[in-house]
Amino acid sequence: MLQQAFNGLVGGAFYALLALGLAVIFGMLGVVNFAHGAFYMLGAFGSYVLLDSFGVNFWIALVAVPVALGLAGTVLQRLFIRRLAPLDPLYNFLFTFGLALILQDLVKREYGVQSQPYPRPDLLAGTVDLGLFTYPAYQVFVLAVSVTLCLLVWLVLTRTRVGMIVRAATERPELTRALGIDVGRWVTPVFGFGIALAGLAGVLAAPMRAVNPLMGGDLIITVFAVVVIGGLGSIFGSVAAGFAIGLVSALGNLYVPALSQTLVFILMAAVLLWRPAGLFGREEALS
Amino acid sequence: MPRTDGTPILSVEGLSAWYGEAQVLREVSLQVGEGEIVTLVGRNGAGKTTLLRCLMGLQERWSGSVGFLGADITRLPAHRRARQGLGYVPDDRGVYSTLTVEENLTLPPAVGPAPWPLARVYETFPRLRERRSFPGTKLSGGEQQMLALARVLRMGARLLLCDEPTEGLSPLIVQQIGDILREVRRQGGTVLLIEQNVHFASTVADRHYLLAEGRVVESLGNDEMRARRHELLEYLGI
Ligand SMILES: Nc1ncnc2c1ncn2[C@@H]1O[C@H](COP(=O)(O)OP(=O)(O)OP(=O)(O)O)[C@@H](O)[C@H]1O
Numbered sequence: 001m002l003q004q005a006f007n008g009l010v011g012g013a014f015y016a017l018l019a020l021g022l023a024v025i026f027g028m029l030g031v032v033n034f035a036h037g038a039f040y041m042l043g044a045f046g047s048y049v050l051l052d053s054f055g056v057n058f059w060i061a062l063v064a065v066p067v068a069l070g071l072a073g074t075v076l077q078r079l080f081i082r083r084l085a086p087l088d089p090l091y092n093f094l095f096t097f098g099l100a101l102i103l104q105d106l107v108k109r110e111y112g113v114q115s116q117p118y119p120r121p122d123l124l125a126g127t128v129d130l131g132l133f134t135y136p137a138y139q140v141f142v143l144a145v146s147v148t149l150c151l152l153v154w155l156v157l158t159r160t161r162v163g164m165i166v167r168a169a170t171e172r173p174e175l176t177r178a179l180g181i182d183v184g185r186w187v188t189p190v191f192g193f194g195i196a197l198a199g200l201a202g203v204l205a206a207p208m209r210a211v212n213p214l215m216g217g218d219l220i221i222t223v224f225a226v227v228v229i230g231g232l233g234s235i236f237g238s239v240a241a242g243f244a245i246g247l248v249s250a251l252g253n254l255y256v257p258a259l260s261q262t263l264v265f266i267l268m269a270a271v272l273l274w275r276p277a278g279l280f281g282r283e284e285a286l287s
Numbered sequence: 288m289p290r291t292d293g294t295p296i297l298s299v300e301g302l303s304a305w306y307g308e309a310q311v312l313r314e315v316s317l318q319v320g321e322g323e324i325v326t327l328v329g330r331n332g333a334g335k336t337t338l339l340r341c342l343m344g345l346q347e348r349w350s351g352s353v354g355f356l357g358a359d360i361t362r363l364p365a366h367r368r369a370r371q372g373l374g375y376v377p378d379d380r381g382v383y384s385t386l387t388v389e390e391n392l393t394l395p396p397a398v399g400p401a402p403w404p405l406a407r408v409y410e411t412f413p414r415l416r417e418r419r420s421f422p423g424t425k426l427s428g429g430e431q432q433m434l435a436l437a438r439v440l441r442m443g444a445r446l447l448l449c450d451e452p453t454e455g456l457s458p459l460i461v462q463q464i465g466d467i468l469r470e471v472r473r474q475g476g477t478v479l480l481i482e483q484n485v486h487f488a489s490t491v492a493d494r495h496y497l498l499a500e501g502r503v504v505e506s507l508g509n510d511e512m513r514a515r516r517h518e519l520l521e522y523l524g525i
């Protein structure tokens with residue numbers, strides 16, 4: 001059971017990285033980024049292509065792919081999302097949704113739907129003795145990277161002036177502008193950062209999950225549920241809910257396997273009935 | 288006594304505003320002189336909040352022109368207006384729950400010639416010092432209002448735009464808010480105050496604009512305001 005719990009945390013690590021990006025993007029831009037899963041998929045494919053076609057190893061991909069995707073994200077935001085922002089939010093809904101389909105189909109056309117293999121990096125090929133059980137070193141690494149990143153982001157958000165501005169602009173973008181802060185200047189880097197996190201999650205996923213064009217679409221549905229459970233726009237809530245949902249669905253898988261796919265959504269419905277704004281959301285965020 | 292020296296610190300000309308197709312402000316013009324406290328009185332839905340949103344650059348559909356400190360700020364985005372010295376105290380107080388009390392105070396950049404140092408803010412509002420590391424929204428309603436006022440003072444705003452700061456607060460807190468606003472004026476500050484409380488308005492302000500159905504229908508001196516208090520109260524439906 002402990003081992004299953006650990007599996008859950010590793011799964012939660014992916015939810016947390018993706019939900020964190022979605023939450024800051026939603027908070028600061030008011031955009032529900034349906035293309036988030038596609039960027040996760042591109043992260044995995046990016047590292048696959050780098051290795052397969054150029055012999056570039058995992059460690060370089062781990063840095064290069066998120067950076068490249070983050071930059072692509074900033075361009076995307078400047079060229080399209082920013083222009084659609086003053087219109088009805090539905091436009092950016094449709095735009096990111098369409099973009100996700102386009103990206104997915106482009107990759108599908110090139111590589112087909114079957115999964116591509118991606119070997120674990122040699123350094124992390126073995127197992128680690130965790131005392132009560134041994135566990136694949138790579139999974140431990142994934143968990144460590146995710147936790148470290150979430151902690152770093154948390155430190156930046158709570159301890160620096162930039163973090164304070166991001167928190168303020170996430171909670172009340174309009175008011176924050178009226179208090180003399182050029183929120184627009186922070187929007188592009190924050191969007192790029194969110195996309196980079198999705199890309200990083202994709203690179204981390206490549207050696208342990210199937211690398212195929214549909215991997216993002218499958219995962220992102222659950223991540224949306226995670227963000228809703230954590231509280232739309234709550235950065236802390238989305239990370240906490242990410243790990244919690246990972247844990248709950250892994251344990252659910254163990255005890256009630258029949259429900260493993262739906263458990264998250266049952267949970268979401270229950271949380272929404274109990275607290276309509278999500279676990280860490282503010283009620284007024286709904287209006 | 289108004290200390291207007293002829294050139295208003297704020298001058299609004301022909302301001303109109305819409306929400307979708309509905310026009311809520313019609314050709315509003317008004318002036319506020321440096322060192323004055325001017326109130327904007329009007330019933331619910333008259334367009335008072337919308338007027339402040341236009342001044343702050345937050346309203347989407349509007350026309351007209353706004354001059355501040357001798358410059359035309361009509362085309363400036365909200366954050367540049369704040370940096371010119373407009374201090375916004377919104378009707379919901381605008382306190383952030385994800386920021387501590389102290390972060391709420393220090394979020395806006397210090398602008399203008401005389402931003403209050405944090406030490407002075409805490410001297411004036413000891414309660415905020417005690418609660419400096421609490422999340423902003425853990426404060427009581429009155430304390431949140433003090434925080435919203437303290438924030439624009441720390442910022443060094445030249446003109447405070449206060450949207451119904453006394454609404455829903457106890458008489459004691461209302462009195463404290465009055466003291467603060469009078470103190471602001473004593474220091475040469477200027478305030479445009481939205482107020483439904485006619486009595487309070489007449490105790491702090493120098494002049495009053497009466498807004499009805501999106502138009503300024505009257506401009507009243509303080510004496511006139513006091514004399515016609517009952518009529519105005521009835522008009523406001525209070
Ligand atoms: N976001 C909005 N969308 C559409 N209509 C709005 C919006 N905000 C205000 N209105 C309408 O515009 C008119 C003016 O509203 P405004 O909030 O400026 O009035 P107010 O004088 O501040 O009222 P109150 O005393 O209730 O605060 C009202 O009829 C209101 O219903």
Ligand SMILES: [Mg+2]
Pocket residue numbers: 335336337378450
């Ligand atoms: Mg109002």
